Amino acid sequence: MYLPLRAISVFHAAARSGSISAAAEELNVTPSAVSQQIQSLETHLGTSLMVKVGRGVALTEAGERYFSMIAEEIDRISEATQSIRGLRPITLLTVRATPTLSSKWLLPRLKGFLDANPDLEVRLNGTNEVTDFTRETVDVEIRHGRGQWPGLYTEALAEELFFPVCRPDYAPAGSLSVDELVHHRLIQSVKSQVQWPTWFSLNKITPSTQMSRVLFDRSHMAIDAAADGIGLALESSLMMWRELRDGTLVCPIKNPPRVVQTTQWVVCPVDSLRKRKVSLFLDWLREEVKHWQAEQFIPPGMKDFK
Template identity: 90%
Template structure:
C-alpha cells in the first residue's frame, strides 16, 4: 500500500508547531510547499485535517485523531535516526493527560521538571483518548474518571473542590445565594463529573425547567468562558487555580457547599514503575501536588476555609 511519507512528515511538523510558516522554516521549504503536501495528504485520506485560524492553523477532529496516532511513531523514527547518526542519546518520557489538565495545570509547572532533569525530553500528549499500554508508547497517563482500571497502577492525583465561579465584575465574592444562580447563564463542561443539577440538589433546590446554559466539551473552555464574563461556571479548583490566584475568577456564593472529588488519576503499567524516568516524573508530580494543596484556594464560607 502506498504511503505518502513526505506528506505525513510535513503534516506532523505543521500540527506540532500549529503554523504553516514555522513548519516551512523547520523543513527548509516554502509555506506553499507545506500547504500542498497537507492538501495531498487530505486528498489521500479523504478528509480535512487542518483549518486556518488567524495566522496559524488548527486541527480538525480528524486531524487531532490522526496526529495522536502518528506522532509517537514519528518521534520514535526521529530518535532512532539521531541514535544511528551518533547524536546524543535521547531519553523520551511520554505523558498523556486530559487537555485541560495539560494546559491549565501541568504545562505551567513543567519547566521545573525539565530544569531538574536535563537528560530527559518530555512529550506531553493532551487528549481524552484512553491509552492502550500494550500498543502505545506512553509511559504515564493522568486519566479522567473514577479510578477503576484493573491491572494498572492507579493512584488519585488529588482531591479537587468544585464550586461556582465568575469574573469579579460579573458578581462580587459572596454576593449571591444558591437560589440567585438559577437566574444566571450557567456554563458547563459536559464531561465534568460534577454537573449543575447535582450541585443544585445539594442546595436543596430544583433547577429551573429551562436553565440558561452554554455547554463545552472541555473544562478549559468553560473556565475561559467564565473569565471572559459569559456567565457562571461550575469547575474544579485544580483546573482553575491560576485564574483564582490572579483574581480573574472569584466565587460569588456566600456559603458554597463543599463538593470534593478525585477526578484525575495517575495510571501506568505496574512494570513501568521500575523505569527511572517514570519514577522521577511521579516523584516530581507528587511534590507539585503537595505544593498546590498547601496553596489551594477555598472560598470563604465553605467548610475548611481559613
C-alpha cells in the same frame, strides 16, 4: 509490500517545512530531487499530495491526511535513529493527560521538571483518549474518571473542590445567595463529574427547567468562558487554580457547600514504575500536588455536607 521510504521521508520534510527549498537544504539534496521524490510518492499513492502556493507548497486534503498519519511515526524513527547513533543522548518521556489538566495545571509547572531533568525530553499529549499501553508508546497517563482500571497502576492525583465561579465584575465574591444562582446564566462542562443539578440538590434547591445555560465539552472552555464574563461556571479548584490565584475568577456564593471529588488519576503499567524517567516524573508530580494543596484557594465559609 514495497514502501518508497526515501520518498516518504522527503515528503515528510517538505510538508513539515512547507517549502521544497527548505526540505532540500535539510536533506542536503537539490530542490529538483525533492520534487522528483514527491512526484514519485504521488504516483505510488495515486493521488496528489502537494500544490505550489507562491514560493512554498501547501498540502492537499489527501496530503494533510497522509502527513497526519505518518508524522508521529517518522519523528519516532528519527529519534530512535539519532539515539542509536549517539547524536542525542536524550530519553523521551511521553505523558498523556486530559486537555484541561494539560493546559491549566500541568503545562504551567512543566518548566521545573524540565530544568531539573535536562536529560529528559517530554512529549505531552493532551487528549481524553484512553491509552492502550499494549499498543501505544505512552509512559504515563493522567486519566479522567473514577480510578477503576484493573491491571494498571492507579494513583489519585488530588482531591478537588467544586464550587461556582465568575468574574469579579460579574458578581463580587460572596455577593450572591445560593437561590439567586438560578437567575444567572450557568456554564457547564458536560464531561465534568460534578454537574449543576447535583450542586443544587445539595442546597435543597429545585431549579426551573427554563434555566439559562451554555454547554462546553471541555472544562478549560467553561473556565475561560467564566473568565470572559459569560456567566457562572461550576468547576474544579485544581483546574482553575491560576485564575483563582490571580483574582480573574472568584466564588460569588456565600457559604458554598463543600463538594469534593477526585477526577484525575495517574495510570501506567506496573512494570513502568521501574523506569527511571517514570519514577522521576511521578516523584515530581507528587511534590507539585503538595505545593498546590498548600496554596489551594478555599472559598470563605465553605461548609461540609454530610
